[in-house]
Amino acid sequence: MNRRDLMLAGAALALAPAARATAAPASLKDAAREAWLYGLPLIEMATRRARAMSGRGAMPAGLNRFGHARQLAGPQSRGVTAPNNDTLYSSAWLDLSQGPVTLTIPPTGERYISVAGMSMFTDNNFVLGTRTSGGAGGRYTIVGPGQSGSGPNVVRLETPQGWLLARTLVDGPDDLPAVHGLQDALGLTGPKGVAPPAFAVRSAPALEYFTSVAALLKSNPPPATDGALFARIAPLGLTAQGGFDPTRFDAAAVAQIDAGVADARRAMQALRVGGGVQGWSYPRSTLGDFNQDYAFRAAVALAGLAALPPAEAMYMNPMGDRGRMFTGEGPYRLSFPVGQLPAVDAFWSLTMYEATPDGQFFLVENPLRRYSIGDRTPGLKTNADGSLDLWIARSDPGGDRSANWLPAPVSGPFTLSFRAYLPRQDFLDGRYRLPAILLG
Numbered sequence: 001m002n003r004r005d006l007m008l009a010g011a012a013l014a015l016a017p018a019a020r021a022t023a024a025p026a027s028l029k030d031a032a033r034e035a036w037l038y039g040l041p042l043i044e045m046a047t048r049r050a051r052a053m054s055g056r057g058a059m060p061a062g063l064n065r066f067g068h069a070r071q072l073a074g075p076q077s078r079g080v081t082a083p084n085n086d087t088l089y090s091s092a093w094l095d096l097s098q099g100p101v102t103l104t105i106p107p108t109g110e111r112y113i114s115v116a117g118m119s120m121f122t123d124n125n126f127v128l129g130t131r132t133s134g135g136a137g138g139r140y141t142i143v144g145p146g147q148s149g150s151g152p153n154v155v156r157l158e159t160p161q162g163w164l165l166a167r168t169l170v171d172g173p174d175d176l177p178a179v180h181g182l183q184d185a186l187g188l189t190g191p192k193g194v195a196p197p198a199f200a201v202r203s204a205p206a207l208e209y210f211t212s213v214a215a216l217l218k219s220n221p222p223p224a225t226d227g228a229l230f231a232r233i234a235p236l237g238l239t240a241q242g243g244f245d246p247t248r249f250d251a252a253a254v255a256q257i258d259a260g261v262a263d264a265r266r267a268m269q270a271l272r273v274g275g276g277v278q279g280w281s282y283p284r285s286t287l288g289d290f291n292q293d294y295a296f297r298a299a300v301a302l303a304g305l306a307a308l309p310p311a312e313a314m315y316m317n318p319m320g321d322r323g324r325m326f327t328g329e330g331p332y333r334l335s336f337p338v339g340q341l342p343a344v345d346a347f348w349s350l351t352m353y354e355a356t357p358d359g360q361f362f363l364v365e366n367p368l369r370r371y372s373i374g375d376r377t378p379g380l381k382t383n384a385d386g387s388l389d390l391w392i393a394r395s396d397p398g399g400d401r402s403a404n405w406l407p408a409p410v411s412g413p414f415t416l417s418f419r420a421y422l423p424r425q426d427f428l429d430g431r432y433r434l435p436a437i438l439l440g
Helices: 027-055 171-187 206-219 224-232 251-269 294-303 399-404
Strands: 086-096 101-105 113-119 124-129 137-145 155-158 161-169 188-189 312-319 332-336 346-354 373-374 388-393 404-409 412-423 438-439
Touching: 027 086, 027 206, 027 251, 027 294, 086 171, 101 113, 101 124, 101 294, 113 332, 124 155, 161 171, 206 251, 251 438, 346 388, 346 404, 373 404, 388 399, 399 404
Parallel strands: 137 155, 388 404
Antiparallel strands: 086 161, 101 137, 101 188, 113 124, 113 161, 312 412, 332 388, 332 438, 346 373, 346 412
């Protein structure tokens, strides 16, 4: 993003009864289905880490050191699904197996910054920055499970490995040099860490996938509160300690496992948006700190990896004319009445995405090179009464509307995400709601 965003705020999976049960073990097929969903966040994190360490990502980096995206996300940004177009990312993959590391955050003053520490299960174990630690910067000691806390301002990661993702607000192209200076002042010191092996990706054959999940569990033990899940998936032989023997299954058993995985993949593609108000879905309170909501966690890992918790950022998704997707030419209109602009203490934006066949979301090229629109967009025009209309369309809506145009792809379905950073309490508790997106 979560992040994320969560691009799937309020999403729910239509789970099989076995995935909801807490008692008897499931069938092999159902065990494979639930285990595939459970392991997906681990696999997605390992995949993103491998891309970054190979130098193929937008933020190439080694372990325990930052890599930086120097330009705002654009259509070429395909490393993380549903990227924002408001902040520059700085990323570090953590390995605390050799000991704690020290994080330095520079003073940012009034500028928004957040540095989120995510476990390999994608929970935000801590978020440092504007909301939590202020704009004065500081030094923080990041410790792993079972490690003693020493040094300045101790924060804890719940797994020995994880992801540190910083977001620093950019106020237009002229602001980039200042943000680059802040990025360069972000620092990590400590042990170098141990390079991880290669792991399967989510499209891998089932037995390869579960072998990698087992290896990731061995190096990143799950919480004891996941014990009921491992009891349910016992027929698969995947244990909390990273046990899994792919050689013990005959052809019939492999067919059952493959069927369960196929069910899980279909479930991920058949998400239904819930909790809609005035045509928008709102994030669950568990976003970014998922506890035992494994299906939701998997959905976020796929379509909004690295989503922040609602107190830091709220991600709202509109209902289009085909579920989450819009298919028409437009123009569509999002109108904010006088005095009813989004209630935030940082910033807000509306971002345009095209969808990939596997359910991920990316920015798309357009004539304006405008990928989001929001409170910092230069040249926005308010109406005579002080209200604000945003126009979403495949082609320029013309006239005064052009200044407030968010271009949609020239063809194919598209979707949107509304981000509210540091939402105020009336946004968090539902007293403030976004107006519906209307046609024309």
